[in-house]
Amino acid sequence: MPETPEPPTDGPPALRRAALGTADISFFVVSAAAPLTVMAGVAPVAILLGGIGAPAGYLLAGLTLAVFAVGFTAMSRHVRSGGAFYAYITRGLGKRVGIGAALLALVGYNGMEIGVYGLLGTTTADTAHALAGLDVPWLPVSLAGLALIWYGGFRSIDFGAKVLGVLLVAETGILVLLAGGVLLKGGAHGLSAGSFAPGAVLVPGTAAVLAFAFAAFTGFESTVIYRREARDPDRTIPRATYIAVAFRGLFYAFIVWTVIQAFGAEEVLAAAAEDPGGLFFAAITTYVGPWAADLMHLFIVTSVIASLLAFHNAINRYALALAEEGVLPAALGRVHPRHRSPYRAGLAQTALGAVIVLAFALAGADPYQQLLLWVNTPGMIGLMALMLLAAIAVPVYFRRTPHTEGPWRTLVAPVAAALLLTVAICLVVSKVGLFTMASTTVNTVLVALVPAVFLAGLGLAHRLKTRRPETYARFAAEPATDVPEGEQPCPLPTPSSPEPASVPSTQAAPRPAR
Numbered sequence: 001m002p003e004t005p006e007p008p009t010d011g012p013p014a015l016r017r018a019a020l021g022t023a024d025i026s027f028f029v030v031s032a033a034a035p036l037t038v039m040a041g042v043a044p045v046a047i048l049l050g051g052i053g054a055p056a057g058y059l060l061a062g063l064t065l066a067v068f069a070v071g072f073t074a075m076s077r078h079v080r081s082g083g084a085f086y087a088y089i090t091r092g093l094g095k096r097v098g099i100g101a102a103l104l105a106l107v108g109y110n111g112m113e114i115g116v117y118g119l120l121g122t123t124t125a126d127t128a129h130a131l132a133g134l135d136v137p138w139l140p141v142s143l144a145g146l147a148l149i150w151y152g153g154f155r156s157i158d159f160g161a162k163v164l165g166v167l168l169v170a171e172t173g174i175l176v177l178l179a180g181g182v183l184l185k186g187g188a189h190g191l192s193a194g195s196f197a198p199g200a201v202l203v204p205g206t207a208a209v210l211a212f213a214f215a216a217f218t219g220f221e222s223t224v225i226y227r228r229e230a231r232d233p234d235r236t237i238p239r240a241t242y243i244a245v246a247f248r249g250l251f252y253a254f255i256v257w258t259v260i261q262a263f264g265a266e267e268v269l270a271a272a273a274e275d276p277g278g279l280f281f282a283a284i285t286t287y288v289g290p291w292a293a294d295l296m297h298l299f300i301v302t303s304v305i306a307s308l309l310a311f312h313n314a315i316n317r318y319a320l321a322l323a324e325e326g327v328l329p330a331a332l333g334r335v336h337p338r339h340r341s342p343y344r345a346g347l348a349q350t351a352l353g354a355v356i357v358l359a360f361a362l363a364g365a366d367p368y369q370q371l372l373l374w375v376n377t378p379g380m381i382g383l384m385a386l387m388l389l390a391a392i393a394v395p396v397y398f399r400r401t402p403h404t405e406g407p408w409r410t411l412v413a414p415v416a417a418a419l420l421l422t423v424a425i426c427l428v429v430s431k432v433g434l435f436t437m438a439s440t441t442v443n444t445v446l447v448a449l450v451p452a453v454f455l456a457g458l459g460l461a462h463r464l465k466t467r468r469p470e471t472y473a474r475f476a477a478e479p480a481t482d483v484p485e486g487e488q489p490c491p492l493p494t495p496s497s498p499e500p501a502s503v504p505s506t507q508a509a510p511r512p513a514r
Helices: 022-032 035-076 085-093 095-114 116-132 138-154 157-185 206-216 220-229 233-263 267-274 276-287 290-324 343-362 367-399 407-430 432-436 440-467 469-473
Strands: none
Touching: 022 157, 022 220, 022 233, 022 290, 035 085, 035 157, 035 206, 035 220, 035 233, 035 267, 035 276, 035 290, 035 367, 035 407, 085 095, 085 220, 085 367, 095 116, 095 290, 095 343, 095 367, 095 440, 116 138, 116 290, 116 343, 116 367, 138 157, 138 290, 138 343, 138 367, 157 233, 157 276, 157 290, 206 233, 206 407, 206 432, 220 233, 220 290, 220 367, 233 267, 233 276, 267 276, 276 290, 290 343, 343 367, 367 407, 367 432, 367 440, 407 432, 432 440, 440 469
């Protein structure tokens, strides 16, 4: 996979500009969700809780986030800062809230990635046992994964896009193969659209399904993180965002529906209750063959690797943006002269991941139930909280900024998204025990971490304003121009937005049985 040659530059190296098209960004964003892992690991529990109406939950979550994407992508045409989420929130709700959001984004994305190293260890161990009868310890696998993901992030962004493209085709391809086998054979008792009937959808268990469905979409918003490396970002970013939402909503719903058809409406509930981790493997064995089940085992491992690489790249670019603005140490803002990657941020992120993985291992914690679920869950809730803040920020920003956008993009859709996201967060928090499998005390601590991090960010904002006013003044500032290839953008302070008087208030999967 040769890298695109770079022209010589006079200034310090910068991220590779115009390197990513719509498909490339879509690969990063869809891969972050680990579609095969979400389907084979989480969907059986969604079926068990919500019955045959579970596919509709994924459609409803997708519709909600499509509404959010309307205002979100409108902002992407007006905000060119590398800070993505926190830059949008700063524009609408002020620097204090923006800095709180920046800290929450950094912790949230790290939580979403680092916990998944526990999942990498367990899925690799389960695959080795299922295919070869080997008992592989999880910790060496997770540590090897840390090194592999570091290298993927160290290489150029177009290298990462190519790798993720291959891995994404593999994991979605095996699910399409399963669906094709079910459709060709007509399922267990013929194909039925009963999953989408009101009587199947409007049941008490749908609330739990929606909680799982919203969790399965986490990370789709990271399209905007790649703005500085995108070709024609005003078009590429919105397209990639809508593709990511549409793909997840439609594909997830379709695959869950086909698995229900594979067993039959009555039988699928019993099968899911007996062996949720084996539901998809049993279906593909019956409708395609045992060899396809073996491939599915392997592709679940590569699905987890793809998710880790996608989140690693997103985290590195957040850290780079914050380092360039002076919030994080300047050393993290170095870009590799050849690969044009934020390699210092990548080293720091890998080191942090290694410390947390080793700490859980030394404490004797379970890599799935504790490392994955306990670290991943607050990250997921934190990113949902960021989406809510961003939805609130959109109409506030456009109310006081001259623009040519219509009211649907600047008011109606963002307000509707804020209301829907509030409901979604309440659903996830109320069902948090399904994600963590932990005690009430542990769940309370995990949920409380999200507002605690945000409040710590507000404290950091106050400290910056009083002790480093120049850093505070240029926080989330727009680059002066679209700089040419090879030149470092030089952000200039924009007119300060008035500070508001008050602030509006993956992915966990049940471990497959060996």
